[in-house]
Each structure stands twice: as structure tokens, then as C-alpha cells.
Amino acid sequence: xxxxxxxDAVAEQCVARIDRERLAAxxxxxxxxxxxxxxxxxPRDGQGEQRVAQYLNDRLExxxxxxxxxxxxxxxxxxxxxxxxxGGRSLMFAGHLDTVExxxxxxxxxxxxxxxxxxxxxxxxxKAALACYLEVAExxxxxxxxxxxxxxxxxxxxxxxxxxxxxxxxxxxxxxxxVIIGEPTELTICHATKGxxxxxxxxxxxxxxxxxxxxxxxxxxxxxxxxxxxxxYQRLLAERSHPLLGPPTAxxxxxxxxxxxxxxxxxxxxxxxxxxxxxxxxxxxREELVRSLARAGGGGQWSVxxxxxxxxxxxxxxxxxxxxxxxxAAGCCGVDTExxxxxxxxxxxxxxxPVVLFGPGSLAQAHSLDEWVSVxxxxxxxxxxxxxxxxFG
Numbered sequence: 405x406x407x408x409x410x411x412d413a414v415a416e417q418c419v420a421r422i423d424r425e426r427l428a429a430x431x432x433x434x435x436x437x438x439x440x441x442x443x444x445x446x447p448r449d450g451q452g453e454q455r456v457a458q459y460l461n462d463r464l465e466x467x468x469x470x471x472x473x474x475x476x477x478x479x480x481x482x483x484x485x486x487x488x489x490x491g492g493r494s495l496m497f498a499g500h501l502d503t504v505e506x507x508x509x510x511x512x513x514x515x516x517x518x519x520x521x522x523x524x525x526x527x528x529x530x531k532a533a534l535a536c537y538l539e540v541a542e543x544x545x546x547x548x549x550x551x552x553x554x555x556x557x558x559x560x561x562x563x564x565x566x567x568x569x570x571x572x573x574x575x576x577x578x579x580x581x582x583v584i585i586g587e588p589t590e591l592t593i594c595h596a597t598k599g600x601x602x603x604x605x606x607x608x609x610x611x612x613x614x615x616x617x618x619x620x621x622x623x624x625x626x627x628x629x630x631x632x633x634x635x636x637y638q639r640l641l642a643e644r645s646h647p648l649l650g651p652p653t654a655x656x657x658x659x660x661x662x663x664x665x666x667x668x669x670x671x672x673x674x675x676x677x678x679x680x681x682x683x684x685x686x687x688x689x690r691e692e693l694v695r696s697l698a699r700a701g702g703g704g705q706w707s708v709x710x711x712x713x714x715x716x717x718x719x720x721x722x723x724x725x726x727x728x729x730x731x732x733a734a735g736c737c738g739v740d741t742e743x744x745x746x747x748x749x750x751x752x753x754x755x756x757x758p759v760v761l762f763g764p765g766s767l768a769q770a771h772s773l774d775e776w777v778s779v780x781x782x783x784x785x786x787x788x789x790x791x792x793x794x795x796f797g
Contacts, residue, residue, distance in 0.1 A: 414549060415794050419787050421543045427782045428522050431535035432515030434459065435524035441502040441564040447479045453501040453561040453569075456534075457483035460501075460559045463538050467545040469557075476561070476572035483559040484573070487544070492552035492797025493581035493725070497537040497789065498570070498755060499530050499763075500563030509773045521776045528765025528777040533586020534559060536764065536786040543790060552797020556580060563751045567715060570751035582726035582796060583755050584789065586763030587746060588770050588777070591739050591784055593730055594746040594761035596648045599680035599717035599753070601689050604673055605630070605697070607661075609704040611670035620668035624661045626704035627672040631656060633700030640696065646681045648719075648745030653679045654693070676708075679749070682719040686711035716753035724758050726796065733791030734762075737784055762788065 437455045442448065454473070461471045464485035471485045481501070503526040506512040512525035522532070537557045544551065556578060560569030587594075607627040612620030634656060642651045654676060661672030678689045687710070694708050720727060731741040748767055752759040764781035 414547070415791055418543050418547050418549060418790050418794070421546050422539060422783055422786050422790070423542070424779055424783050426542065427535055427539050427786065428517045428779050430538055431522045431527065431532055431777070431782065432517060432524070434531040434534055435515035435522070435526055436513050438513050439502050439526070440505055441562060443565050452479055452481070454479075454481045456501040456531075457481040457559055460485065460534065460538070460557065464541055464557060467541050469541065474572070477568060480561045480568065482561060482569050482573055485541075485557040486578075487541070487551065487555040489551035489553045489555060490797060494554040494556065494578070495793060495796050496556040496558055496578075496580045496583045496755070496757065497533075497540070498558040498560060498583050498585050499533045499537065500569065500751065501534075501559045501561050502564050503529065503531075504564055504771050517779070520780065521778050522782075523774070523776045525775055527769070527775045528588040529770035529775070530587055530763060530765070532588070532765050532777040532782055533763045533785065536586060536782055536789055539786045540789045540793065544793070549794075551793050553581070555793055560751065566713070567751040567754050570754035574754045574756040580757045582724070582729070583757045583759040584730065584792065585750060585752055585759055585761045586785065587748075587750055587761045588765030588767055589744070589746060589761050589763050590766045591762070591764060591781060592744045593727075593734060593741060594648075595727065595743045596646065596682060596719040597717060597746040597750045597752050597761060598649055598652070598748065599684070600677060600713065600715040600749040601680055601686035601711040602675060602677045602713035603690060603693065603711055604675055604709045605706060606709070607672045607674070607704045607706040609668065609670050612668045614666035614668055617668050620670075621704050623669045623672040623704050626706065627659065627661065627674055630697050630700050630706060631674070633696060637693065637696040646745065648743060649681055649747065650745065652681050652684065652689075679747075680717045682717045684717065686714045715749035715751075718750070718752035718759060720758055720760055726758055726760055729796040730760055730762060730788065730792045732795055733788045736791055737787050739784065739788060
């Protein structure tokens with residue numbers, strides 16, 4: 405097998421072997437394997453991550469990779485493939501196998517290729533990157549290239565909810581010198597990603613007949629009074645900013661309360677989410693939220709519970725060699741090399757290794773009812789991945 409270095413003729417030969425039709429076909433096949441995250445429930449029949457994990461396993465195994473599918477929890481799966489290399493740095497391409505739900509999405513699993521795009525649930529978030537990883541493996545095999553260091557492809561479950569797949573992989577290994585996660589970053593290199601904390605605000609009042617509301621305490625109106633301060637809270641958050649991620653943000657996502665329109669409601673529950681910057685914690689963010697709400701007053705008794713859903717923020721250590729390797733590869737492809745921040749949450753914090761995010765597609769299409777990714781983006785992302793493999797070791 406040929407030994408390689410960055411920017412030499414071998415890299416150019418590998419890039420020339422990238423097959424856009426094969427890429428699009430692979431993505432279509434991945435979309436056709438439903439892997440909707442059950443969000444804490446048992447996976448529905450035929451909807452879990454197992455078939456996608458097995459697909460990765462089988463494709464990589466045919467190319468000579470050492471592969472394994474791991475059931476890390478009941479009905480939940482990771483896949484890990486390893487390609488031996490030289491004594492250089494090890495690199496992992498990681499991506500999540502699961503997608504969000506498909507309610508009201510017409511033909512979500514068709515994997516249609518049309519007008520230079522691939523359509524379907526998971527097209528950009530993030531089965532596109534999984535297809536690119538497989539294309540990297542195909543190219544390396546076709547060119548009989550031995551990478552400078554070990555290369556891994558990891559498909560993990562449950563990223564859309566509690567990141568249990570990445571947590572399991574981080575705990576069991578392998579730990580590597582660098583990880584690339586192909587989230588839909590619009591082909592920008594992201595060194596940091598926000599976290600997430602979700603809380604329940606519960607307001608309690610006193611029920612009575614709707615014709616005499618003065619004899620009770622309306623929990624919905626009490627919640628509304630509290631939420632009048634939400635604009636002030638958001639302005640408070642906007643006063644501080646991360647150089648890559650900007651300010652933290654907050655959102656009121658769900659309000660539930662009341663029984664009938666002729667009954668004064670005794671309870672109202674509001675679900676809030678807060679995006680966390682590196683260095684922030686869910687507990688600290690809750691304390692700040694409580695102080696802000698307390699200044700607003702409002703009727704009834706209220707409380708904010710501890711975070712029931714958390715995703716840790718992440719930032720790549722300054723000066724890490726992975727940053728230089730992927731920036732050099734991107735520069736060869738005419739891609740912007742300025743470090744950015746990824747505004748959504750991800751499982752980057754849980755792999756136990758340094759991470760950058762770089763992938764095809766846009767968050768504007770992710771989770772939509774018309775999800776798509778361009779084939780041109782698939783090709784470009786694959787080229788950057790190939791060049792990074794050959795440069796990072």
C-alpha cells in the first residue's frame with residue numbers, strides 16, 4: 405500500500421476517485437432505512453438505528469475494515485469501523501444514526517435524487533455525512549492507500565435526545581487524536597457548539613367556577629405575568645457573547661394548562677430551553693432564570709425544576725493540530741477556513757477526544773418537512789475529509 409502525505413499526488417488521485425453518483429445513491433439508501441429517535445420510548449418496529457448501524461458495518465467490512473455493531477442499551481445501537489494505518493495520529497469520523505420524527509412529512513424515506521439534491525428525512529441531519537464517510541472508505545480502498553494513522557468511522561445513536569450513543573462510545577473507546585463530526589455546518593469549520601438545558605416552570609393557582617374568577621387564582625394568567633419578563637431575560641443574555649457562538653439564547657417551547665374554559669385553572673406548566681455556552685452549566689443557567697422570573701412577580705406559586713434534558717457545550721482546545729489539518733484541507737477545496745461556532749447542540753462533548761464539526765447541508769433544512777442536501781456539498785465534504793485523513797497523521 406502507498407504511504408501518503410498532505411497535498412501530494414496521492415491526495416489528488418484519491419480526490420479524483422470521488423464518485424458523485426455513488427455518493428448520492430449511498431445517501432438515498434441510508435435515508436431509506438428509517439431511524440427515527442423514539443425520545444425515551446422503545447424504538448418502533450423497523451424504526452430504530454440498528455439497520456443503519458448494520459449498513460455501515462457491512463459496507464466498511466467489505467472494504468477490509470474491522471467492524472462491530474454494539475447494542476449499548478436495549479434496542480439502541482452504535483457501529484464502529486477501524487482501518488489500520490501507520491504510526492501517525494488517529495482520526496475518527498463520527499455521526500449520528502438517528503433522525504427526528506416524520507409527522508406530516510410526505511414520503512420521508514424515499515431518498516429521492518432530483519435537480520442536484522437528495523431529499524428525505526436525515527438527508528442533511530446527518531446521513532449526508534455518513535454517506536461521505538463511506539465514500540472516503542471507498543476511495544482509500546480503490547487507491548490502496550494506507551493512511552498515516554488509524555482511521556475510524558463511528559455511527560452513534562440517540563444524538564437527537566440524550567446522546568447516549570456518544571456517551572457509550574466515549575466511555576468504552578476508542579479514544580483518538582481527533583474527531584470530525586459531520587453535522588450540517590454549511591461546509592464551515594466549527595470549533596465550538598452550544599449546549600442545551602430544558603426546564604419546567606410550574607405555576608399553581610386555585611381552581612374555582614369560571615363565572616367567579618375572583619374566588620380563585622388563575623395559574624395561566626400567573627404564568628403569563630411571569631413570562632412578560634422574558635424579553636428582559638433575553639436582553640440580559642444578549643449582553644454577553646462567545647467569540648464563535650455569540651450570546652446564549654432562551655426559548656419558550658410549550659405551554660399547557662387548564663381543563664375547561666369554564667374552570668379557573670389551578671396549574672400551568674411551561675417548558676423552557678436555554679442554549680449554553682462553553683463554561684456554563686445547566687444548574688447555573690437555572691439560577692439565573694429563577695432570578696429573572698422572580699423580578700417579574702406574577703400571580704400564584706411557581707417553581708422551576710432542575711434541567712430534565714441537558715446537552716453539554718463544547719469547544720476545541722486552542723491550537724489543536726486537528727484545526728490546522730482540516731483548515732488546510734478545506735483551503736485546498738476553496739472552502740472558508742475561518743473558525744465558526746455551531747449554534748445548535750451536538751454530541752461533541754461526549755467522545756472524550758478533541759472535536760471539530762464540519763459537514764454538508766444546512767440547519768435551515770434539518771428537521772424540516774422538505775429536508776435536502778446538495779450533491780455538490782456531498783462531494784466537497786468528501787474531498788475535505790479525504791485530504792484531512794492524509795494530512796492529520
